[in-house]
Amino acid sequence: MKETFDVAIVGAGPAGISAACILAEAGIKTIVFERGEYPGAKNLSGAVLYGHNLAQVLPDYIERGCPVERNIVESRIWYLSKDGGYSIGYRDRIFAGERKFNAVTVGRAKFDRWFAEQARKKGALVVPATVVVDLLRNERGWVAGVVTGRADGEVQAKVTLFADGINSPLARKTGFRAEPKPEQVSLAVKECIELPAEVIDQRFNVGREEGVTAEILGEITEGMDGIAVLYTNRSSLSLAIGANLADFRDHKKKPYELIEQLKQHPMLAPLIAGGKSLEYIAHWLPEGGYDAIPKLYGDGYLIAGDSALLFNALHREGNNLAMASGKMAAEAIIEALKRDDCSRRGLAGYGDRLADSFVLKDMKKYRRFGKFRYEHKELYGPLPHLAGEAAREMLTVNGVSKKQKQKLIMQHLRQGKFGLLRLARLAWQGWRSVK
Amino acid sequence: MTTKPMKIEDKLFLDRFKVDTESHLRLVDGEKCVKECEGQPCLYLCPANVYRLEVDRISVNYEGCLECGSCRIACPLLNIEWRFPKGGFGIAHKFG
Structure with a gap:
């Protein structure tokens, strides 16, 4: 098909579909390519x-x-040691009332499919089961459309939006952004564990429509810079664990063994007991932070979402950055098309919008956070271990005086090379990385 | 309360794959993997255990690939050619 569109979008995820909705709404001829069988x-x-x-x-x-x-x-x-852990949580009725749907859980297979259907209803053409394998360039070297894996699969477009996610062989091949280095991504594995809805209500102490998220740190990643999460779905739990890819390489850990160990932890095991695993999948998360963000637009193209490595690692926010950047990309494209200038200059409204929004402001604020975590592996090994020992000691009633227990704990800390000074420095550095 | 750990084969068995007859993963020079690669990180960091050490080579069991890309960028020799499976092939998330 040698067809011409105003906009070609690579990837039917939150970034690409957000853009497609806005563009189609404005009557712009838009095509979205999705490599999966369905979005x-x-x-x-x-x-x-x-x-x-x-x-x-x-x-x-x-x-x-x-x-x-x-x-x-x-x-x-x-914050977990091998055998125990600390837990802190915050629940507020406002999130069941006037701020309902502030955060919700979704299954991406269902959600993305539904989202793409809304774009289609607005007039965008969504083409699944189609891989974009190369780019078209015009005589000036601008991006001028895409080449798909289908026969006669060239599609010309005035603007191309890359929303193809973090793992992009297309980026590697065409150089629209650099391939991430292992230390710039986390590798996460995830299982969907089926449980009856009423069991989830009881175990998490919530009503039928309500849910809980747990972000889990500590010895569970065995000294690697990483995190696990446990989220409640209607009649399943999402359990995921991930760590920096360079750490996986250097620590010689197997991701599937890590998630199995996690399931055995005393904080986790009772919550997932009797559950049946339905699916086991894997994905990267962008961890390079602000300083890894590529050039976000150029002559005839823009990059949004994970593809642009937009991710707030501290707050585990990604798909909101994807949706916001996709929307801003669409707005900039609309301006550029109106002016009939799809050059880098014509698309500059995208960069201005992003810089002025929470997307780049948050990433800039936390630009040192990734390095802090990566350089302080004690956060995932000796520290949670000692913290666990301290609580264990204090909570054990065995006739030993509290003063003696405190002395013992301080002794342990010093033996583990965690003097108070070092702890204070760690806290200070952590604060500085996010302030 | 604890259950028996699941093996990776059993985990992959939960997933829905549409397997292409042709592999989307290829060792550019298989010889290098055995002779020159120290550490062979693909053998353990791949979440789907795609790469396995055989007597004299590393086999590529692309059928169970979860398409994360880790092997491609973590290979010390950058010796893995990595394409997306053809449109509609490979893993299809049921829940996601």
């Missing part, structure tokens, strides 16, 4: 989705039947 077939996140950013694209997403699993009313953070 969502290759996509994975925790998956917490943020209502605010979805509403910016589709204000009536609830009426349109968005496949929400549970509305999140409580967020927990766990």
Whole structure:
């Protein structure tokens, strides 16, 4: 098919579909290519989705039947040793009331498919089962469309939006952005564990529509810079664990063994007991932070979402950055098409919008956070271990005086080379990396 | 309370794959993997255990590939040619 479109979008995830919705709404001839059998077939996140950013694209997403699993009313953070752990959580009725759908869980296979269907209803052409294998260039070297893996699969477009996710052989081949280095991505594996809805209600102490998220740190990643999450869906739990890819390489750990160990942890095991694993999948997360963000637009193209390595590692936010950047890309494209200038200059509205938004502001604020975590592996080994020992000691009633116990704990800390000074320095450096 | 750990083969068995007859993964020079590669990280960091050490070579069991890309960028020799499976092939997430 030698057809011409105003805009070609590579990837039917949150970034690409957000852009497609806005563009189609404005009457712009838009085509979206998705390599999966259906949108969502290759996509994975925790998956917490943020209502605010979805509403910016589709204000009536609830009426349109968005496949929400549970509305999140409580967020927990766990810091675990091998045998125990600390837990802190915050629940607020506002998240069940006026701020309902602030954060919800979704299954990406269902959600992305539904989202793409909304873009299609608005007039965008969504073509699944189609891999974009190369780019078309015009005589000036501008991106002028895409080459798909189909026979006669060239499609010309005035603007191309790369929303093809973090793992992009197309980027490697065409150089629209650099291939990430192993230390710039986390590798996460995820299981969907089936449990009856009423069992989840009871175990997490929530109503049928309500859910809980738990972000889990500590010895579970065995000294690697990483994190695990446990999220409630309607009648399943999402359990995922990930770590820096360079750490996986250097520590010689197997991801599938890590998630199995996690399931045995005393904080986890009772919550997933009796559950049946339905699926086991893997994906990268962009961890390079602000300084790894590529050039976000050029002559005839823009990059959005994971493909642009937009990810807030501290708050585990990704798909909201994807939806927001996809929307801003679409707005910039609309301006450029109106002016009939799809050059780098014509598309500059994208860079301005991003710089002025929470997307780049948040990433800039946390630009040192990734390096802090990567350079302080004690956060995932000796520190949670000693913290666990301290609580264990203090909570054990055995006739030893509390003063003696405190002395013992301090002794342990010093033996583990964690003097108070070092702990204070660690806290200070951590604070500085996110302040 | 604890259950028996699941083996990777059993985990992959949960997934839905549409397997192409042709591999999307290729060792550019298989000889190098055995003779020159120290550490062979593909053998353990691949979440689908695609790469396995045989007597005299590394085999590529692309059928169970989860398409994360880790092997491609972590290979010390950058010796893995990595394409997406053809449109509609490979893993299809059921829940995601």
